[in-house]
Amino acid sequence: MASEQTIQEIEETLGQVPGFLELPAEPASDHSWAIFRDLVLGETELSPREKALVGVTAAAVMNCPYCTYFHTEEARLADVTEDELEETVTVASNTQYFSTLLHGNEYDHDEFVTETDEIFEYIREQEAAAGDD
Incomplete structure (x- = not known):
């Protein structure tokens, strides 16, 4: 105790x-x-709203009804809308889905890192070019 x-x-x-x-x-x-x-x-680097959304995400992926209830109420207290809660859980499920695909198919981690770096470099270049317009 x-x-x-x-x-x-x-x-x-x-x-x-x-x-x-x-x-x-x-x-x-x-x-x-x-x-x-x-x-x-x-008080941390994350706002109460951000922490609540992280909590909802983790709870959804862990399939924990206790954590889901707690962090959903925490999110509502932080003025997260029902639509935002639904989207948060959808993003979490998308991450879990692709994680399952990558792990289950034993996708090469180095290849994944290389592809991811290339994707984000491309996106940054596109955003920079759009900002120059």
């Missing part, structure tokens, strides 16, 4: 100590809260 100080901080932050934050065994309990607090709730 988390230290009394951590329990008090969780209650002040979330209004309660949810059961999932009681799951980590010692000595991970205080650290687990700190990671959650600092990454999910804290």
